[in-house]
Amino acid sequence: MEREDVLEYLTEAKESLENIESGLLNFEKTTLDGSLVNRELLDTLFRHFHTVKGSSGFFGLSGIVKIAHAAENLLDYLRNKPEVQDEETLEILLTALDILNELVIHEENSPSGGDLFSDEQISFIEKTKQKLNELKNIEFDPSLEDSNNLSPKEYGLFQNSNEQIPSEESFGIFQKEPNMQAQEEFGLFLPNPNDSIKEEFGLFNQEEKTNSTEFGLFEVSQSNKTTNKTDTPPNSSLPKKEEKKPIQKKDIRIDTDKLDSLLDIVGEIVINEPMVTEHPDLQKLKLENFHKCAIQLKKLIRSLQEITLSLRMVPISGVFSRMERLVRDTAKKTGKQVELIISGEDTEIDKSIIEEMYDPLVHIIRNAIDHGLETPEERKESGKLPKGKIFLTAVQSGKEVWIEVRDDGKGLQREKILRKAISLGLIHQGEVESLKDEEVWDFLFHPGFSTANEVTDLSGRGVGLDVVRKNVTTLKGFVDVSSNYGQGTVFLIRVPLTLAIIEGLVVRKSETYFILPSIDVKESIYIKDEPIHELYRNNHSIQYRENQISIVDIDLLFGKESELNDQNSVIEKYMIVTESHEKQMGIVFDEILGNQSIVIKPISPLFKNINGLAGCTILGNGHAGLILDVRKLINQHMAIQST
């Protein structure tokens, strides 16, 4: 039981760590653009680290406690001396976060009492201490008033050093030296004693404004001003986040097994409802009041179904916010300036899909920074702002969610991609002209297709967009790319809202019921006098519009001979035209029962090598229906034909 408690806590801790991450990134954003450190943010960060430390201590996870304590110390100091904040402290805090994540995952996988397990982690604590001391030494200087205001209890150590150092280095000059350092490091911060005094009076806002005008000397300031303007979206998103908080607090963690069994039962109720209300025994009777009640019950059951299905839906914001860190780190590595603009993070998708979205998004965003965006210099040359933008957007569109990653970089180069495609033997020189842009961009999804000139840390290892497309396709989604040269590239991922439920066309073939996902169905046709051509045994084709398309009998799946061999049997049957990747195939059925929302259930793993089936479901008549995997069927069929 105890282990379970620890595991439960660890999931909680992960949430706190996510908060810390977004806090730190926010902190970085607000400090890097030259404004002063936001005291409130520091307090929040401190509180988060403190919570992690406290709760981890309760569970005896000593490693987490140590790291969190070190970070907390640093933050506590910063809270009182926000002006000493520099890039290195931020880096240390981020490392602390990484180590904490490491420790949490380590503890989850192999319970080890949560102590530090690598030298890196141990040396980190030392590093933090050094940094803290360093900061303290820098900062004893001019504003003695400051240190006077500090509570002696908190800064006992610091006060000591304050006394010691002047006694060792009694020259006034030395005292200024740390000042100079501070100047170098911060650039924008003037270690002006007036500043710090003003700060104490809480005149922060004024301070910021005067700052930017005061430092007109710096070239950057111009672009700073402009970027400040563009910064407004993230700023305006701040109050939004605050609004969201109370909603999140109402969350409750539920075992997914429980949810699944609830879904099963509700599914059963939905199926059973017509069995009861439209029971054959009642058909001959006049039961007006009963029917009224039955209608009421039907309505209630519909809403019960809807609510149950929505239980698995979570906002995509979790995955989106994890991209902030990725963008930051990738931008650092590539030396590019990147701003990530997120919108639509409230859009809800099935939890299982959201988890699968992480890897594709990481890949696309990395690509966008590494290949899409230019360096600040290149951007200036082409008349753009040095800071590149990446828009990450989610929108719900019908039963799909569209996730878009748009950058304002250099865009895709048709020529370059074509050259690569020719060198890989995907097309011939002669075909080049006739290709539409979309067709050219689509080569990017070809395995082993990388336009990177060299292998870098980030990309060009051949693990490319093909994997992204594969991941998304398994979710029954699509990825497409479009681009305008010089203006940027857009990746659009479309995924269904949920995997548990699909819209499907229920059909019958002799005794067996099949479901064709509506998304794959193009048209259904009543075959009467259409001539069917037998190309060879078990392989037929039929005239569909202006094309000849393959027509197959699902009996082949069961190892039987195709009924289509006997022309007469086909008369008065239905053909469903299915489509996948613009390849079409007709499948013949005896009867079409209609469209229905289908709860997908996995087929028992006892059945090995099932080809062409995506799962099972239970139909209104109580039968188990088989969900056809149309894409697989078509691919298989095409593969057989071409051999």
Next chain:
Amino acid sequence: MNTSPKSWEITEEEDTMKDLYLCFSLDNRYYAFEVRYLTEILALPAITTIPGTAVFLKGVINIRGKIIPVMDVRLRFDMDFQAYHERTCVLLVELDGHPLGLIVDKVNDVVKIPPENIDMAPKIGESKSSRFIYGTGRVGEEVKILINLQRLLTQEESYLIQDIPGN
């Protein structure tokens, strides 16, 4: 009955399950397996055949919203297929947490077979179907063939079950 069972009740229940065997017959032979594996006995529901699988796996059935695979025990034992009739039953068993339906000709009764009445099967004739049988149990004048349910799925197959995530 709605109170949670106390520890002594559990042991008592375990005692009541002990040495109990469910007997069913195929042709004129009597088979039995430990009752503790049994979840319930059902009349044969509509079976949906799954293409491209072993012959003895007849397909799937819907039991209160759960899709459960069913196995024809006759076919598993390499006997001839016999058309299903109104006495054909599905014995719902649970093996390592995975439900499985066993189609049998007829369910007979539940009998007590104390360990001293059980003889281990002689290890002769490694025929395909003999590996499902681990012994015989004497009940009065009759002899029941005791089945090792775990082996109904070959090792390879039960490995497959464990290997698939989410199962």
